[in-house]
Amino acid sequence: MNSVLAVEDLTVTVRDKTLVQDVSFTVDPGERVGLIGESGSGKSLTALSVMGLLPEDVHAAGSVRLAGVDHELLGADERRMSRVRGRHLAMVFQEPMTALNPTMRVGDQVAEAMLIHDTVPGRRAARAAAVELLGRVQLPDVLRAYPHQLSGGQRQRVVLALALANDPALLICDEPTTALDVTVQAMVLDLIVRGVTDRSSALLFITHDLAVVATVCQRVLVMYGGRIVESGPVNEVFTSPRHRYTQGLIAASDLESADRRLPTIPGNVPAAGQFPDGCVFRTRCAHATDICATAPPWSGTASRGFACHHPAPALEPADA
Ligand SMILES: Nc1ncnc2c1ncn2[C@@H]1O[C@H](COP(=O)(O)OP(=O)(O)O)[C@@H](O)[C@H]1O
Numbered sequence: 426m427n428s429v430l431a432v433e434d435l436t437v438t439v440r441d442k443t444l445v446q447d448v449s450f451t452v453d454p455g456e457r458v459g460l461i462g463e464s465g466s467g468k469s470l471t472a473l474s475v476m477g478l479l480p481e482d483v484h485a486a487g488s489v490r491l492a493g494v495d496h497e498l499l500g501a502d503e504r505r506m507s508r509v510r511g512r513h514l515a516m517v518f519q520e521p522m523t524a525l526n527p528t529m530r531v532g533d534q535v536a537e538a539m540l541i542h543d544t545v546p547g548r549r550a551a552r553a554a555a556v557e558l559l560g561r562v563q564l565p566d567v568l569r570a571y572p573h574q575l576s577g578g579q580r581q582r583v584v585l586a587l588a589l590a591n592d593p594a595l596l597i598c599d600e601p602t603t604a605l606d607v608t609v610q611a612m613v614l615d616l617i618v619r620g621v622t623d624r625s626s627a628l629l630f631i632t633h634d635l636a637v638v639a640t641v642c643q644r645v646l647v648m649y650g651g652r653i654v655e656s657g658p659v660n661e662v663f664t665s666p667r668h669r670y671t672q673g674l675i676a677a678s679d680l681e682s683a684d685r686r687l688p689t690i691p692g693n694v695p696a697a698g699q700f701p702d703g704c705v706f707r708t709r710c711a712h713a714t715d716i717c718a719t720a721p722p723w724s725g726t727a728s729r730g731f732a733c734h735h736p737a738p739a740l741e742p743a744d745a
Pocket residue numbers: 439444462463464465466467468469470471480483695696697698
């Protein structure tokens with residue numbers, strides 16, 4: 426199957442520091458893929474590289490290709506990227522205000538998103554489509570509102586409507602509900618999943634919350650120290666993690682039982698550019714030996730695998 430997104434050997438640097446290294450992955454049409462890892466692992470930089478939105482002093486090398494776009498995205502100029510963003514590729518950030526124009530009515534912003542990319546025949550059709558889109562995210566009465574008149578959860582739903590306005594092939598969400606009240610998180614997550622499923626859009630979903638990945642995603646990529654250390658179907662990775670970092674993340678999450686004290690991964694995530702060579706996790710890993718000073722090779726396939734010299738034993742699925 427041809428992927429919607431193909432990232433190959435993505436490396437992101439700032440001056441002499443390497444922030445993301447040799448990251449390769451694909452997302453299939455309609456597939457929902459999670460990207461997890463502690464804060465500072467390189468998740469947002471990976472997403473921003475795909476979007477062409479890295480800060481000026483940060484550089485990306487490698488390759489990013491998107492189905493339906495006949496050019497390489499990395500290094501494409503702003504004129505070309507502005508045709509891709511909001512059309513083939515859209516993103517929802519943690520903070521909705523960054524994506525909204527504070528001086529424009531919400532309905533006009535959604536209509537404008539379609540007019541810019543010529544996906545509707547005219548202004549009247551754009552208005553009608555905006556009404557419909559905002560209805561789908563359960564905001565029927567906000568057309569004439571300005572962003573500051575809405576709650577955080579309502580704003581994030583407007584951003585979602587904007588992101589989905591042109592039926593993008595891929596939606597990227599970076600911690601989209603982290604800044605919201607717990608009570609509205611579940612609703613926004615549900616609307617995201619429904620929005621991409623209705624359009625057969627693929628989803629790349631970034632979060633540090635494993636329980637959210639378990640409900641939203643089919644496959645997961647585990648990132649640490651700017652590298653993907655493990656990937657696979659969510660149920661396999663979460664029930665039988667092989668990389669010692671993934672194992673630690675899952676043990677420290679509340680996925681399993683809520684009534685015991687959770688073990689934490691020892692130590693802290695090193696600062697940018699301060700990860701050890703060889704296995705990036707070896708300064709925190711209880712299983713590290715001398716060989717871990719050399720980079721562990723990838724075991725398995727592109728869709729299910731890990732890079733660890735001393736992996737956790739594979740467990741049989743619970744019902745086998
Ligand atoms: N513009 C920048 N200049 C220097 N370092 C940066 C910049 N942006 C991010 N970093 C560093 O790169 C690392 C990865 O960042 P990020 O992708 O935001 O991680 P995550 O999203 O997984 O929390 C962090 O250590 C962060 O401090």
